[in-house]
Amino acid sequence: xxxxxxxxxxxxxxxxxxxxxxxxxxxxxxxxxxxxxxxxxxxxxxxxxxxxxxxxxxxxxxxxxxxxxxxxxxxxxxxxxxxxxxxxxxxxxxxxxxxxxxxxxxxxxxxxxxxxxxxxxxxxxxxxxxxxxxxxxxxxxxxxxxxxxxxxxxxxxxxxxxxxxxxxxxxxxxxxxxxxxxxxxxxxxxxxxxxxxxxxxxxxxxxxxxxxxxxxxxxxxxxxxxxxxxxxxxxxxxxxxxxxxxxxxxxxxxxxxxxxxxxxxxxxxxxxxxxxxxxxxxxxxxxxxxxxxxxxxxxxxxxxxx
Amino acid sequence: xxxxxxxxxxxxxxxxxxxxxxxxxxxxxxxxxxxxxxxxxxxxxxxxxxxxxxxxxxxxxxxxxxxxxxxxxxxxxxxxxxxxxxxxxxxxxxxxxxxxxxxxxxxxxxxxxxxxxxxxxxxxxxxxxxxxxxxxxxxxxxxxxxxxxxxxxxxxxxxxxxxxxxxxxxxxxxxxxxxxxxxxxxxxxxxxxxxxxxxxxxxxxxxxxxxxxxxxxxxxxxxxxxxxxxxxxxxxxxxxxxxxxxxxxxxxxxxxxxxxxxxxxxxxxxxxxxxxxxxxxxxxxxxxxxxxxxxxxxxxxxxxxx
Numbered sequence: 315x316x317x318x319x320x321x322x323x324x325x326x327x328x329x330x331x332x333x334x335x336x337x338x339x340x341x342x343x344x345x346x347x348x349x350x351x352x353x354x355x356x357x358x359x360x361x362x363x364x365x366x367x368x369x370x371x372x373x374x375x376x377x378x379x380x381x382x383x384x385x386x387x388x389x390x391x392x393x394x395x396x397x398x399x400x401x402x403x404x405x406x407x408x409x410x411x412x413x414x415x416x417x418x419x420x421x422x423x424x425x426x427x428x429x430x431x432x433x434x435x436x437x438x439x440x441x442x443x444x445x446x447x448x449x450x451x452x453x454x455x456x457x458x459x460x461x462x463x464x465x466x467x468x469x470x471x472x473x474x475x476x477x478x479x480x481x482x483x484x485x486x487x488x489x490x491x492x493x494x495x496x497x498x499x500x501x502x503x504x505x506x507x508x509x510x511x512x513x514x515x516x517x518x519x520x521x522x523x524x525x526x527x528x529x530x531x532x533x534x535x536x537x538x539x540x541x542x543x544x545x546x547x548x549x550x551x552x553x554x555x556x557x558x559x560x561x562x563x564x565x566x567x568x569x570x571x572x573x574x575x576x577x578x579x580x581x582x583x584x585x586x587x588x589x590x591x592x593x594x595x596x597x598x599x600x601x602x603x604x605x606x607x608x609x610x611x612x613x614x615x616x617x618x619x620x
Numbered sequence: 621x622x623x624x625x626x627x628x629x630x631x632x633x634x635x636x637x638x639x640x641x642x643x644x645x646x647x648x649x650x651x652x653x654x655x656x657x658x659x660x661x662x663x664x665x666x667x668x669x670x671x672x673x674x675x676x677x678x679x680x681x682x683x684x685x686x687x688x689x690x691x692x693x694x695x696x697x698x699x700x701x702x703x704x705x706x707x708x709x710x711x712x713x714x715x716x717x718x719x720x721x722x723x724x725x726x727x728x729x730x731x732x733x734x735x736x737x738x739x740x741x742x743x744x745x746x747x748x749x750x751x752x753x754x755x756x757x758x759x760x761x762x763x764x765x766x767x768x769x770x771x772x773x774x775x776x777x778x779x780x781x782x783x784x785x786x787x788x789x790x791x792x793x794x795x796x797x798x799x800x801x802x803x804x805x806x807x808x809x810x811x812x813x814x815x816x817x818x819x820x821x822x823x824x825x826x827x828x829x830x831x832x833x834x835x836x837x838x839x840x841x842x843x844x845x846x847x848x849x850x851x852x853x854x855x856x857x858x859x860x861x862x863x864x865x866x867x868x869x870x871x872x873x874x875x876x877x878x879x880x881x882x883x884x885x886x887x888x889x890x891x892x893x894x895x896x897x898x899x900x901x902x903x904x905x906x907x908x909x910x911x912x913x914x915x916x917x918x919x920x921x922x923x924x925x926x
Contacts, residue, residue, distance in 0.1 A: 336733070339748060347748065356750040388729060388736035392745045394754040395708050399701035422726050422763055423694060424793035427642070430694035439698045442645060442653065444662040448700040457728055459765050459788060461795030482765060487730035489767030493812065498802045503809075506799065554730075 316520025317478045317528060317550050319452065320414045321575060323381035329612040330570070330619075332416060333376055333604075334554070334582030335369050335404060336386040341586045342368045343597035362396035365389075368600075369404045372586065375601035377411040380608050382452075384552075384580055387419040405451050415451040416552065420482060422457035422464055429467040436479075437471040453478040455530060455552065458507055465514050465527075472526040473518055479527055481514070483507045483542065486532025486555030504531075508542050511549045522575055524550040531569065533561020533579065540568030543576065551577040557584040557611070567618035574619040581611050622826025623784045623834060623856050625758065626720045627881060629687035635918040636876070636925075638722060639682055639910075640860070640888030641675050641710060642692035647892045648674045649903035668702035671695075674906075675710045678892065681907035683717040686914050688758075690858075690886055693725040711757050721757040722858065726788060728763035728770055735773040742785075743777040759784040761836055761858070764813055771820050771833075778832040779824055785833055787820070789813045789848065792838025792861030810837075814848050817855045828881055830856040837875065839867020839885065846874030849882065857883040863890040863917070873924035880925040887917050 324330050339347065339361060346367050354360035373383065383404075390401035405415050421431045435454045438445040458465060458481045468479050484494055484504040494504040508529055515525025525548045531539050533555035543551070551569045555561040556579050569577035584591075588607035589600035630636050645653065645667060652673050660666035679689065689710075696707035711721050727737045741760045744751040764771060764787045774785050790800055790810040800810040814835055821831025831854045837845050839861035848857070857875045861867040862885050875883035890897075894913035895906035 336736075339746075351748060356747050356752075358745070358747070358752055358754065361745075361747050386729075386733055386736075388727070388733045388740065391740035392736045392754055393747075394740075394745075394752075395701055395705035397754070398704045402701050420728050420763070421694070422728070422788075423692075424791060427692055427694045430642075430692075430698045434694065434697035434700075434703075439664075439667075439700075440645075441662050441664070441667050441699075442657060446662075446664055446700075448664065448698055448703070457726070457763050457765055459763055459799060460791050460793055461798035461800070463793050463795040482728075485730060485766050487766055487769050489769040492767035492816070493765060493809070494767070496804045496809075496812070498804055498809075503799070503802075503804075506802070510798070 315473055315476045315518055316526050317524050318520035318522060319476065320382060320478065320578070321522050321524065323414055324578060327379060327381050328616065329379060329381055330577060331380060331579045331581065331611055331615060332382040332384045333380050333585045333608060334384045334386060334418070334580045335372065336389045336582045337365045337368055337586060338389065339364060343589065343600050345597060358394045358396040361393045362400040365393065365397065366400040366403055370407055371601040372604050373408050373411055373413065375605040376608055377413050379605065379612070382414040382416055382578065383408050384416040384418050387417060402449055405449055416453040416455070416480065417449065417451040418455045420455050420457050422460055424460060425463040425467055428464045432467045432471040436477040437475055453480060455480045455482065457482050458510060469514060469518070477526070480530050480552040481507065481511050481527060483511065483529040484531045484535055484538045486534045486559050486561065490532065504538065505545065508546045508549065512546050515548055519548055524548055524576065528552055530554065533566050534559055536565030536568055539566065543569055543571065553577050553579045557581045563614045563618050566615060570619055572620060579615055621779055621782045621824050622832050623830050624826035624828060625782065626688060626784065626884070627828050627830065629720050630884060633685060633687050634922065635685060635687055636883060637686060637885045637887065637917055637921060638688040638690045639686050639891045639914060640690045640692060640724070640886045641678065642695045642888045643671045643674055643892060644695065645670060649895065649906050651903060664700045664702040667699045668706040671699065671703065672706040672709055676713055677907040678910050679714050679717055679719065681911040682914055683719050685911065685918070688720040688722055688884065689714050690722040690724050693723060708755055711755055722759040722761070722786065723755065723757040724761045726761050726763050728766055730766060731769040731773055734770050738773045738777040742783040743781055759786060761786045761788065763788050764816060775820060775824070786836050786858040787813065787817050787833060789817065789835040790837045790841055790844045792840045792865050792867065796838065810844065811851065814852045814855065818852055821854055825854055830854055830882065834858055836860065839872050840865055842871030842874055845872065849875055849877065859883050859885045863887045869920045869924050872921060876925055878926060885921055
């Protein structure tokens with residue numbers, strides 16, 4: 315229907331940021347790792363159990379100050395189906411705590427197959443007449459290279475279950491310009507993709523003026539952020555690349571509208587690994603360190619907003 | 621390193637086709653479905669068990685005549701982590717039978733995250749110093765919208781473990797042209813993406829002249845297939861859209877080089893559901909019907925090759 319559920323939570327917590335849960339084993343304190351490696355050996359089962367414990371502790375420490383989490387599917391797939399089970403349980407746990415869950419999967423395919431992805435991540439799966447939830451996140455990142463018929467099945471699921479999608483427009487990585495900055499009839503590819511987002515979302519615009527179709531625009535490209543904010547008035551931005559990738563809060567300010575809405579900024583590693591960067595932080599306090607970094611990030615970003 | 625392992629298998633079986641394992645529950649005969657629904661109820665566990673049984677029977681019936689399978693990740697994700705476990709076991713089973721496995725995931729992300737996807741699907745995952753296999757397919761489909769640094773981690777894994785990738789160039793769906801046909805400095809986007817495939821693969825060219833980096837080009841666009849075959853001499857094509865989506869064998873012939881190499885054509889539904897289309901085929905003979913359709917497809921495609 316729209317991204318209003320997310321926007322309401324951002325407004326309530328006065329925090330337009332999302333914590334990326336992209337856990338690597340090396341981010342996890344040794345007391346958690348040792349426990350499961352001793353119990354289960356050096357297995358994918360142990361790795362998945364470690365990630366899930368780590369995630370749950372982070373969610374417990376963040377849910378009342380951070381509106382959303384963004385688990386990155388790759389970091390779970392890396393640990394096989396066991397990792398994906400941990401992803402599934404992470405999503406369920408965060409939702410139970412009231413968080414908005416944005417699965418970062420950048421999924422894309424032709425219509426019939428996209429219908430399966432939409433059911434998997436946002437909707438329900440028909441099992442011989444019984445509808446079951448597979449992952450049931452609130453939003454999913456997607457790649458629009460295949461055009462409208464790869465997006466249409468998602469729009470239907472967004473409308474039916476009040477979910478959202480974020481389409482890759484201008485990504486945060488150094489080589490994003492190889493295709494995305496190229497000009498097509500005087501417009502860069504990212505703007506054309508942005509215009510498609512506006513069109514795809516045009517029938518599902520919520521109370522705040524933003525549709526169910528958001529865009530991914532990297533914090534590392536502040537000029538494009540500002541330009542796209544002007545050109546895509548109904549498209550909310552998911553902004554990765556803050557912190558570790560080099561995007562600063564000042565540059566990000568251009569992603570927001572005059573009311574301080576219209577964007578949500580992601581940080582992953584800086585929050586997950588905050589305990590490693592703080593002076594003399596005992597590893598048992600990793601979750602509190604994550605909370606402190608999340609607060610610092612919130613204050614850093616909101617300082618530049620109206 | 622290259623796609624030589626795949627090409628050798630195609631040459632040996634004289635069959636440049638791949639069967640897409642994109643199973644939906646309704647494709648599976650009722651004697652298999654009933655067994656697991658009775659045993660496990662209408663659950664994702666039952667669904668996953670059904671798909672795995674179905675896949676294994678198809679693999680048993682196909683492995684000596686079809687060189688490769690292409691499981692589509694979406695149809696497994698739809699059944700949650702249980703479905704992903706079935707995917708993992710399908711891959712292992714097919715490889716044990718000697719088949720080349722191409723996971724159709726269309727994955728894409730920035731470099732650091734693509735490293736995780738590369739480990740997940742083609743390489744190995746480091747678990748505290750121990751290297752474990754997560755999915756371990758032979759090849760993966762990927763989306764190049766993010767440019768070179770989203771592809772580089774895959775190239776390293778391809779080199780290290782003798783694996784391959786297929787990058788989306790011109791997809792088979794009706795709206796693929798919305799972005800892919802747009803002109804950039806006189807060239808369509810799909811050609812620019814194709815040229816990137818040539819560049820990405822240039823350091824890993826095998827004995828047959830094809831690199832580790834293939835391209836996905838839909839059977840539904842025969843003119844582009846022919847054009848791209850000329851322009852991308854080191855890029856092997858994975859050709860979806862034969863049969864159900866409307867691409868015919870005659871049009872597909874342009875995807876092949878003069879030696880009859882350079883492409884592999886996918887069919888999913890027509891093979892999986894062959895038992896439903898044959899007159900009076902008892903459902904217990906679904907795998908034999910799939911074999912008959914796979915042979916028909918092989919002969920249909922090779923009839924147009926030199």
